[in-house]
Amino acid sequence: MANSPASWLMKTEPDVFGIDDLARKRVEHWDGVRNFQARNHMRSMKVGDQVLFYHSSADPPGVAGLARVCRDAYPDFTSWDPKSKYYDEKSTPDSPRWSMVDVEFVEKFLHFIPLDQLRQTRGLEDMLVIRRGMRLSVQPVTPKEFELICRLGRGG
């Protein structure tokens, strides 16, 4: 492979859809992203890219496990469904405004990594997710950050 897979962090509220839900469903489409920057990140994703599965609005928030992109970006069909809470009148099947990818379950971490621990870990200080007020729900992660977090999650 010319390029090793890229790494990302994707936020989800576990009350709505958490790592256990993904473990049960195996594959899920990542609908509902309504932020252009986050959307653009998803559009640049490729099948095989690695995903840190992050629980937000949780107690505590943190990284719960890993997922993998299993379908390149395609139109988010909830955006033109008037019954969806993600409905956007500016989006149509002919001219979709929003995108999503499919992700598949990889693993649930043996050790959940709370946001506090991310903050205190040397080597992770540049991560967007620990920047106060950085609300981007889909964000890029460096290979080093990804590997470090995997080690923490597996207890190594």
Next chain:
DNA sequence: GCCAACGTTGGC
């Protein structure tokens, strides 16, 4: 194209 008002995110 500026920027104030407004809505949302998300940690606390």
Next chain:
DNA sequence: GCCAACGTTGGC
């Protein structure tokens, strides 16, 4: 539930 930080919208 609070509110800071940020993105989006819309009047001008």
